Amino acid sequence: MAVEKGAGLSAGFEDADYKQAGATLECNVSEMFRAADMVLCIAPPEAAGIDHMTEGTLIAGMLNPYDNRGLLQILAERRMTAIALELVPRITRAQSMDALSSQSSLAGYRAVIIGAEALGSIFPLMMTAAGTLFPARVLVLGAGVAGLQAIATAKRLGAETWGYDIRTAAAEQVESLGARFVDLNEGAPEGAADTETEGGYARELDEAEAGRRRRLLAEHIARADVVITTALVPGRPAPRLIDAETARGMKRGSVIVDLAGPAGGNCELTRPGETFREGGLTILAPLNLPADVPTHASQLLARNLSALVAEVIGDNGLAVDLENDVIGPCCVTHAGEIRFGG
DSSP states (O other), rough: OETTTTTGGGGTOOOOHHHHHTTTEEHHHHHHHHOOSEOOSSSSOOOOHHHOOOOOEEEEEEEGGGGGGHHHHHHTTTEEEEEEEOOOOOSGGGGOHHHHHHHHHHHHHHHHHHHHHHHHSOOSOOETTTTEOOEEEEEOOOOOOOHHHHHHHHHHOEEEEEEOOOOTTHHHHHHHHTTTEEEOOOOOOOTOOBBBBSSSSSSOOOOHHHHHHHHHHHHHHHHHEEEEEEEOOTOOOOOOOHHHHHTSSOOOTOOEEETTTGGGOOTTOOOOTSSSETEEEEOOOOOGGGGSSHHHHHHHHHHHHHHHHHEEEEEEEOOOOTTTHHHHHHEEEEEEEEEOOO
16 A cells, blocks of 8 residues: 555644555655556546556546546546446445545535634524523525534534425434424425435426425525525536525525535525625535545545445455446446446
């Protein structure tokens, strides 16, 4: 196992820590690539780095296959095997390899922290000699991994917390964290409540149903001090949950934290990677919140990758079994072919 010298410093890990764990430290990344049978990465590799890798090398990491068709083409041409952690199936056996979930948990936590920092008031109820301060009202849109962690964090900070998801099955999870669930299914047309895919993700709504839900959500958004949006549909632009009129109708001093910024944002006024301010409203759209907590982000991703390595290395060394119910679905290139059609 070879590690680039200084690779862990920004996450709080010294080179000596890697040596103690049995790794060797290398300064020449190009030579590391040439000698590697397997390359583990965080972000998609650049073409210049791939040029130094040998044919048949296995690369695994967050490869962003939906928006990186060019990368997949290069990897296929080099006959490299690529495993995208974003596509690890949501089955029990694969939970230890699910980097998307581990990093989303951190993003949900950080979303609440930066939302609290941007709000001009405190989250919890506070009784003082000068009077009572009432709790902030936090609304979390999307009750996936990031959303549930945001709900739990807001509750721990003492906010009056609400959660919403188009999947009615999420109501029990939201309420188990002590929050209240926003149910918009009453009065919905027949079949509108069927909003979950076989993989456990929210399906994309048709425009009529999406519009109906936006109108009903607007009432709840208007009463919120902080709104955290987390809704994503894999491979598609983020669903629009908050239009400009609704956002501008929020109370002065309100905050929106849009975690769907990398996919365009859940709010019409979102500017991905920027902070938008208008009329007392603040909209934050960070692109990589796990990087705010690099120590724990690195620890979790390392465990995900370690579990994946154990899955592809058998008694006879490196072996990619495309019939494997974990490896098959997340293997995007192999033997000169692109296996991902998203």
